[in-house]
Amino acid sequence: MESALIRESNLLDQGIHALSGLLGPEWQVTQRPNKSKVFDAALEVKAEGDSTFTQLLVEVTQAVPPRFVVERLVPKVELLREVNHYTNLLVVAPWISSQARDLLRQNGIAYLDLTGNVDIRVPRPAIIIHTVGAERAPRSVPRESSRTTLAGPKAGRLVRLLAEVRPPHRATDLHLTSGLSLPYVSRLLDTLEDQLLIRRKGRIIREVDWGQLLRARAQETSLLSHGSYRGFLAPNGVPALLQEIPRLSMEYIDGLAVTGSLAAQRFVQVAVGGQLVLYVAPWLDSDDVADELGLLPVADGADVLLLTEPDPFVRTGAEFVDGVQYVALSQAALDCLAGPGRMPAEGEALLDFMGSNPKEWRRATQNGGKPPSVQH
Incomplete structure (x- = not known):
C-alpha cells in the first residue's frame, strides 16, 4: 500500500510540474489543502497579478479505462457541478487511451497524461490547452497485472x-x-x-x-511486427503476379493469402495499387515462395511483402477469387488499421463499408470459426 501511495504522490507531482510548464511562468499552480476525501488533491490556478483563480480537483489514477470514466468519473463530476459550477475535475494519469480521452472531453472532464495528452478548458480565468501525446501506451506505463491486453x-x-x-x-x-x-x-x-x-x-x-x-x-499490434517479413520486387508487376499464383501447386495456393491494401480494394477504393502483402503459411518457406513466383529480394522499394502468418486463424474465413486466396474482411480491416503508410485510411474506409454491409461479413453463429490446421 505504501509503495502505491508513493507512486500516486509522484504522479501528482509530475502532473503539477507538467501543467505549470504548459501554462508558463506567468501562471501559478498551487496545491491547496484537500478537504474532500472524494478527490486526491486540490489545485489553485491563477495568473500572476490577477485575483481571479480556478480550482481543479484532481483524480490521480494509474489507468483510465473507459468504463472507469463512465461509472466512476462522470457521477463524480455531475455531483461536483451541483455543488460548485466553477470547480473543475482534472484527471492525471501516466497514459490515457484515445477512447477514454473522447469520453472525458464529451463529459467536460479535463485530463493530463505524462505522454503529453492534455485537454484543459476553463472559462474563468480563460485557459484552453489541448495537446496530443502518445497514441499507444508506452512500455514504461505499468499495466494491471490482472489484466489481459489486446496484444498477441x-x-x-x-x-x-x-x-x-x-x-x-x-x-x-x-x-x-x-x-x-x-x-x-x-x-x-x-x-x-x-x-x-x-x-x-x-x-x-x-x-x-x-x-x-x-x-x-x-x-496494440503492428502488421509488420507481429510476424517476420521480407520485401521483394515483382519484375512484371503486381497484377501479373496475381495471375501467376493460381498456376502454382495447391500447396502454395492454399498457403498464400492476400491482406492489406489489395484485400481492402476488393470493397473500397481509397487509392489505386499498393504493395501486395501475402501471408505465408508455416508449411511454406518464403525463399521457396519467392523462387516459385520469380520475385527479386530488395532492401528498398519492395512491391511485394511476404509475411509469415503469426497464427493460422488469420486465414479463417478467407475466400478464393480467381484462384487467389484473400483474408476475410475483418482480418483485412485489422491489418490495414495496423499497417504503415496509407493503409490505416484504407482500414477506416473498410470499416465504413462493413458498417453499411453487415451481411457481407457478419454471421449469426460461430460455426466454422475454428482455425485452419497449421499443417498442410
Whole structure:
C-alpha cells in the first residue's frame, strides 16, 4: 500500500510540474489543502497579478479505462457541478487511451497524461490547452497485472470472433470455437468490458462495439511486427503476379493469402495499387515462395511483402477469387488499421463499408470459426 501511495504522490507531482510548464511562468499552480476525501488533491490556478483563480480537483489514477470514466468519473463530476459550477475535475494519469480521452472531453472532464495528452478548458480565468501525446501506451506505463491486453495472436482470434459473429455470446462458446483456454477468454472479456467494447448482462455478452474493438486491437499490434517479413520486387508487376499464383501447386495456393491494401480494394477504393502483402503459411518457406513466383529480394522499394502468418486463424474465413486466396474482411480491416503508410485510411474506409454491409461479413453463429490446421 505504501509503495502505491508513493507512486500516486509522484504522479501528482509530475502532473503539477507538467501543467505549470504548459501554462508558463506567468501562471501559478498551487496545491491547496484537500478537504474532500472524494478527490486526491486540490489545485489553485491563477495568473500572476490577477485575483481571479480556478480550482481543479484532481483524480490521480494509474489507468483510465473507459468504463472507469463512465461509472466512476462522470457521477463524480455531475455531483461536483451541483455543488460548485466553477470547480473543475482534472484527471492525471501516466497514459490515457484515445477512447477514454473522447469520453472525458464529451463529459467536460479535463485530463493530463505524462505522454503529453492534455485537454484543459476553463472559462474563468480563460485557459484552453489541448495537446496530443502518445497514441499507444508506452512500455514504461505499468499495466494491471490482472489484466489481459489486446496484444498477441490469441487476442486476435477472440477479437475476430466477437466482431464477426453477432451476439449473444457466452465465454464457454468463445473458448470452444477459438481453441483458447477458458481462463484466458474470461480475463480478456473483463478487459474488453472495462474498455466498453462489449456489454454483458450477467454472463451473456449482449452488445459488441465491433468497430471500436477492431481499432483497439490494431492499436496494440503492428502488421509488420507481429510476424517476420521480407520485401521483394515483382519484375512484371503486381497484377501479373496475381495471375501467376493460381498456376502454382495447391500447396502454395492454399498457403498464400492476400491482406492489406489489395484485400481492402476488393470493397473500397481509397487509392489505386499498393504493395501486395501475402501471408505465408508455416508449411511454406518464403525463399521457396519467392523462387516459385520469380520475385527479386530488395532492401528498398519492395512491391511485394511476404509475411509469415503469426497464427493460422488469420486465414479463417478467407475466400478464393480467381484462384487467389484473400483474408476475410475483418482480418483485412485489422491489418490495414495496423499497417504503415496509407493503409490505416484504407482500414477506416473498410470499416465504413462493413458498417453499411453487415451481411457481407457478419454471421449469426460461430460455426466454422475454428482455425485452419497449421499443417498442410
